[in-house]
Amino acid sequence: xxxxxxxPATTARRRVxxxxxxxxxxNLALVLRHVLDAAGPAGDAPPPxxxxxxxxxxxxxxxxxxxxxLLIGARLVAELPPAATAxxxxxxxxxxxxxxxxxxxxxxVNVDYVGVRALDLAGRVLAHRETRGDYRRSxxxxxxxxxxxxxxxxxxxxxxxARLAGMCLALPGxxxxxxxxxxxxxxxxxxxxxxxxxxxxxxxxxxxAVRLANEANLAARAEARAxxxxxxxxxxxxxxxxGAAIVLDGEVFAGRHGWSGELGHTVVDQRGPRCTCGARGCxxxxxxxxxxxxxxxxxxxxxxxxxxxxxxxxxxxxARALRSAGDALGVALANFVNxxxxxxxxxxxxxxxxxxxxxxxVVGQLRSRVLAAAWADARVGVAAGGEHAAxxxxxxxxxxxxxxxxAAWLA
Amino acid sequence: xxxxxxxPATTARRRVxxxxxxxxxxNLALVLRHVLDAAGPAGDAPPPxxxxxxxxxxxxxxxxxxxxxLLIGARLVAELPPAATAxxxxxxxxxxxxxxxxxxxxxxVNVDYVGVRALDLAGRVLAHRETRGDYRRSxxxxxxxxxxxxxxxxxxxxxxxARLAGMCLALPGxxxxxxxxxxxxxxxxxxxxxxxxxxxxxxxxxxxAVRLANEANLAARAEARAxxxxxxxxxxxxxxxxGAAIVLDGEVFAGRHGWSGELGHTVVDQRGPRCTCGARGCxxxxxxxxxxxxxxxxxxxxxxxxxxxxxxxxxxxxARALRSAGDALGVALANFVNxxxxxxxxxxxxxxxxxxxxxxxVVGQLRSRVLAAAWADARVGVAAGGEHAAxxxxxxxxxxxxxxxxAAWLA
DNA sequence: CGAGGTTTGTCTTGTGAACGAACTTATCGC
DNA sequence: GCGATAAGTTCGTTCACAAGACAAACCTCG
Numbered sequence: 105x106x107x108x109x110x111x112p113a114t115t116a117r118r119r120v121x122x123x124x125x126x127x128x129x130x131n132l133a134l135v136l137r138h139v140l141d142a143a144g145p146a147g148d149a150p151p152p153x154x155x156x157x158x159x160x161x162x163x164x165x166x167x168x169x170x171x172x173x174l175l176i177g178a179r180l181v182a183e184l185p186p187a188a189t190a191x192x193x194x195x196x197x198x199x200x201x202x203x204x205x206x207x208x209x210x211x212x213v214n215v216d217y218v219g220v221r222a223l224d225l226a227g228r229v230l231a232h233r234e235t236r237g238d239y240r241r242s243x244x245x246x247x248x249x250x251x252x253x254x255x256x257x258x259x260x261x262x263x264x265x266a267r268l269a270g271m272c273l274a275l276p277g278x279x280x281x282x283x284x285x286x287x288x289x290x291x292x293x294x295x296x297x298x299x300x301x302x303x304x305x306x307x308x309x310x311x312x313a314v315r316l317a318n319e320a321n322l323a324a325r326a327e328a329r330a331x332x333x334x335x336x337x338x339x340x341x342x343x344x345x346x347g348a349a350i351v352l353d354g355e356v357f358a359g360r361h362g363w364s365g366e367l368g369h370t371v372v373d374q375r376g377p378r379c380t381c382g383a384r385g386c387x388x389x390x391x392x393x394x395x396x397x398x399x400x401x402x403x404x405x406x407x408x409x410x411x412x413x414x415x416x417x418x419x420x421x422x423a424r425a426l427r428s429a430g431d432a433l434g435v436a437l438a439n440f441v442n443x444x445x446x447x448x449x450x451x452x453x454x455x456x457x458x459x460x461x462x463x464x465x466v467v468g469q470l471r472s473r474v475l476a477a478a479w480a481d482a483r484v485g486v487a488a489g490g491e492h493a494a495x496x497x498x499x500x501x502x503x504x505x506x507x508x509x510x511a512a513w514l515a
Numbered sequence: 516x517x518x519x520x521x522x523p524a525t526t527a528r529r530r531v532x533x534x535x536x537x538x539x540x541x542n543l544a545l546v547l548r549h550v551l552d553a554a555g556p557a558g559d560a561p562p563p564x565x566x567x568x569x570x571x572x573x574x575x576x577x578x579x580x581x582x583x584x585l586l587i588g589a590r591l592v593a594e595l596p597p598a599a600t601a602x603x604x605x606x607x608x609x610x611x612x613x614x615x616x617x618x619x620x621x622x623x624v625n626v627d628y629v630g631v632r633a634l635d636l637a638g639r640v641l642a643h644r645e646t647r648g649d650y651r652r653s654x655x656x657x658x659x660x661x662x663x664x665x666x667x668x669x670x671x672x673x674x675x676x677a678r679l680a681g682m683c684l685a686l687p688g689x690x691x692x693x694x695x696x697x698x699x700x701x702x703x704x705x706x707x708x709x710x711x712x713x714x715x716x717x718x719x720x721x722x723x724a725v726r727l728a729n730e731a732n733l734a735a736r737a738e739a740r741a742x743x744x745x746x747x748x749x750x751x752x753x754x755x756x757x758g759a760a761i762v763l764d765g766e767v768f769a770g771r772h773g774w775s776g777e778l779g780h781t782v783v784d785q786r787g788p789r790c791t792c793g794a795r796g797c798x799x800x801x802x803x804x805x806x807x808x809x810x811x812x813x814x815x816x817x818x819x820x821x822x823x824x825x826x827x828x829x830x831x832x833x834a835r836a837l838r839s840a841g842d843a844l845g846v847a848l849a850n851f852v853n854x855x856x857x858x859x860x861x862x863x864x865x866x867x868x869x870x871x872x873x874x875x876x877v878v879g880q881l882r883s884r885v886l887a888a889a890w891a892d893a894r895v896g897v898a899a900g901g902e903h904a905a906x907x908x909x910x911x912x913x914x915x916x917x918x919x920x921x922a923a924w925l926a
Numbered sequence: 927c928g929a930g931g932t933t934t935g936t937c938t939t940g941t942g943a944a945c946g947a948a949c950t951t952a953t954c955g956c
Numbered sequence: 957g958c959g960a961t962a963a964g965t966t967c968g969t970t971c972a973c974a975a976g977a978c979a980a981a982c983c984t985c986g
Contacts, residue, residue: 119548121574122541123973124942130533131944137530155963163532167944169964186952186963193962194952278887287890336770348854352768359856360747360763363887366853371846371884374784383884435782439850442777443759445770473782473794476689476774479698534944535971542973566934578973580935597981604933605981 128171129511134161135171136510139181139199143226144329151184153196172199178513179205180225180506201225204263206513208502209271209312210495211255213247214319215239215291215344220254221492222262223499225506231261232492241293248302256308267513269506270313272322272498273299276345278363279316286316287363290380291344315501318358320347320365322497323452325356326489329500337448338440339487340367340433342455344393350444368392370436390432393454399425408454415461423461430462434469441474441482452487459486539582540922545572546582547921550592550610554637555740562595564607583610589924590616590678591636591917612636615674617924619913620682620723621906622666624658625730626650626702626755631665632903633673634910636917642672643903652704659713667719678924680917681724683733683909684710687756689774690727697727698774701791702755726912729769731758731776733908734863736767737900740911748859749851750898751778751844753866755804761855779803781847801843804865810836819865826872837872844873845880852885852893863898870897 175181184198203226219234277289324339346368368388376385414422586592595609614637630645688700735750752758757779779799787796825833
């Protein structure tokens with residue numbers, strides 16, 4: 105029951121009766137989750153045995169055995185050859201997520217590239233294709249054709265016997281939760297585009313359940329997976345626009361319609377310059393990519409790397425531009441932290457490489473403006489998700505649905 | 516497992532095994548919730564029978580019968596005499612929440628009053644005591660002594676055989692989730708006060724589980740109950756300070772530590788007047804009670820009623836003060852709605868009576884600044900919770916815990 | 927007034943899932 | 957080789973719900 109593109113804001117206590125089967129479903133998911141988590145990105149822990157799972161979950165060994173057998177039968181879990189331990193007793197059979205059997209497809213359409221990537225339950229990248237290009241003010245049908253072709257290539261590259269669990273597409277804009285239309289992607293120049301319908305016309309995506317989600321939300325999901333479990337943070341995705349995603353206890357919160365996180369249009373100064381959205385003094389006009397380049401005396405078309413180089417070389421104008429962007433960002437974030445009380449802010453997108461020149465200003469604003477700062481400073485960190493965070497997050501959404509309802513994969 | 520003062524942000528999939536008993540617990544809660552909801556504040560629906568509950572929940576009549584019998588035995592549900600219906604067949608036995616058997620205590624310490632109120636599962640007020648006074652810069656120990664005395668009076672007024680499920684105390688400030696200390700209540704002048712420990716010393720609260728929560732969060736909870744189920748809104752509590760609470764799908768979100776909703780310290784203008792919190796241009800300086808009175812040419816000590824009267828009489832200065840407060844509030848709320856995507860804003864506290872003079876400005880700002888406004892206008896409404904919303908919300912928190920885990924009350 | 931129909935609530939039987947307690951398997955240490 | 961130890965399996969028991977028959981209470985209509 106995960107909402108596409110993010111778990112529901114609050115998992116409203118489900119108003120359904122619990123029957124015998126619910127028990128099994130729950131415990132099946134419990135066991136699978138345990139195996140998955142142990143093999144997670146922070147996977148320094150050795151793979152757990154049935155007995156380990158039993159003690160960790162509180163189920164009996166007998167029950168776990170039965171459940172694990174089901175999961176192995178469904179090719180969601182695999183056994184490793186018993187490891188030689190210098191311990192008395194029968195050696196344990198290590199359990200790991202099955203690799204190459206069930207795959208999630210992550211896709212992304214962004215201003216400068218289109219990409220598709222396939223991940224399996226073990227977190228392995230089974231296939232990846234991308235095309236660079238300029239997709240500002242582009243034609244949705246054409247761009248989605250490019251995407252469909254990439255999907256076709258990725259599907260062809262999957263190992264035999266792999267089952268596709270679905271696809272999630274990351275888009276830089278307002279997306280209705282799940283399959284609803286794309287409302288507005290300012291930087292692509294798209295508005296009210298029924299992306300799912302356009303994709304459905306292509307034979308490459310035939311038989312594939314496609315859901316949509318906001319790019320920042322998905323990147324945040326990848327970030328949540330990369331970091332410690334169950335944390336709360338605000339993920340800031342700096343690009344031409346400035347997106348953000350709210351992660352509460354490890355879950356991405358997408359809002360009523362799925363439109364959360366439009367940090368770029370937070371008002372920094374009511375009398376400031378006019379923004380593309382029509383209002384005045386939006387954060388985007390102070391700390392967006394274009395604004396940043398302009399303030400540093402650069403051309404809007406230049407890559408952010410030039411700022412990195414200039415700042416590194418000690419260019420004063422660039423440093424000043426970055427500091428003032430950091431201040432504006434800090435004000436917006438302070439407002440946010442006062443309202444939502446997260447413990448951490450993660451800088452992603454172009455802010456990740458620029459973080460060394462931004463964090464001081466951001467931290468300063470947070471410290472002076474957040475009411476609770478005296479008790480728990482909101483920490484500022486840098487995204488660890490890497491360049492393909494949104495793509496990974498999208499694939500993870502799909503795999504997450506599998507992990508949450510393994511019973512559906514038993515047949 | 517409700518978090519005191521609010522459900523956890525996301526009901527993280529519980530990492531516990533489901534056993535046979537979990538089934539019963541779940542279905543017991545399901546049945547009880549159905550009976551409670553049917554008798555809710557929008558309780559125009561007739562009380563449901565066992566058969567009604569069975570069809571509504573999807574359980575069989577046999578299962579429901581067994582569960583209802585348990586609930587009646589625990590005095591959580593009661594039967595009404597069969598109503599005479601002009602219908603064929605055996606007449607149904609109406610089921611209602613038991614009254615006067617299990618009670619939740621709501622309490623509040625605020626700037627100008629201290630109160631305690633007892634609610635039962637049927638939503639009836641069994642007892643209510645309050646003391647008016649000026650508690651700015653007050654001594655916590657003394658004020659809590661007053662509160663304890665009120666608790667004693669309320670307990671004495673309860674019907675014989677009533678079982679107290681606990682107490683929740685509303686405070687106007689940063690409160691650590693649950694029993695953690697009160698960090699900061701600027702307008703009471705309290706800072707780092709261990710309220711629970713101070714209360715525990717009084718014999719009147721002996722044997723009573725006490726939890727703390729933020730006043731606005733609790734008022735929002737009462738508001739959520741008063742309105743339609745499962746909505747998402749931002750509750751704004753205008754007083755001397757400006758609190759807010761985030762309600763997502765009917766659940767109050769309290770944030771990582773429980774400090775969410777400090778709307779008053781959202782920056783409206785970086786170059787604005789200095790605030791008590793140390794920063795510049797906080798919303799509180801534009802739309803807080805004191806600021807509002809000052810802008811209208813009044814004394815800070817006067818009640819808000821004078822504004823109401825003046826505005827009603829057509830006083831231009833008052834109208835201007837209210838409009839500009841509404842603008843500031845609107846900017847802050849627009850920032851918020853862009854970030855969190857709620858569908859409704861509810862004006863509470865002093866904003867409720869003043870709403871006729873505020874909403875236009877607020878709505879205007881929302882319309883021009885919220886990116887998604889073209890697709891789903893955030894509506895602005897007035898709180899329906901009444902004067903004792905926080906008190907009711909506090910009692911509801913306690914009763915909610917009972918409703919969520921009726922199995923604990925079977926003995 | 928009584929037979930037939932309808933709806934509610936109870937009771938009985940059967941099934942599925944987990945628990946607990948043996949029991950088997952596999953390795954280590956002496 | 958043999959006990960000690962731990963992992964995994966099997967079997968009987970327990971518990972909760974589904975399904976459906978049954979009893980009770982009420983209406984309607986001839």
